[in-house]
Amino acid sequence: MSSSRRKFLSTSIGAGVAGAALAAPAIVKAQSAQTFNWKMTSAYPKGAPFYMDGPGSATDLAKRILEMSGGRLKIQVFGA
Structure with missing residues (x-):
């Protein structure tokens, strides 16, 4: 070279x-x-007491992920 x-x-x-x-x-x-917006479905109907609204539920998981990501990851939960 x-x-x-x-x-x-x-x-x-x-x-x-x-x-x-x-x-x-x-x-x-x-x-x-x-920011990211995700959709999540649950096998349980919207009115199911523990599975949709209680601690450890899909909506609880979505709230915790929103907090941990600083609002960057939003998950909208839908019942069956």
């Missing part, structure tokens, strides 16, 4: 790495601001 080609390649690679390093914070910020 000639010295001018080596210089060109090393400069190009260095510029690519620098560009990626500068763009990385913007990419991470855009991903962290994204």
Whole structure:
């Protein structure tokens, strides 16, 4: 490989790495601001006391996931 080609390649690679390093914070910020809305069905009807509304139920799980994700993941629960 000639010295001018080596210089060109090393400069190009260095510029690519620098560009990626500068763009990385913007990419991470855009991903962290994204929210998701999911739908979940339950095998139990909407009026089932423990299975739909009690502790350990599908709606309880959806509330806990919403809290743990900081509001980024919202799950809408539907009964059978």
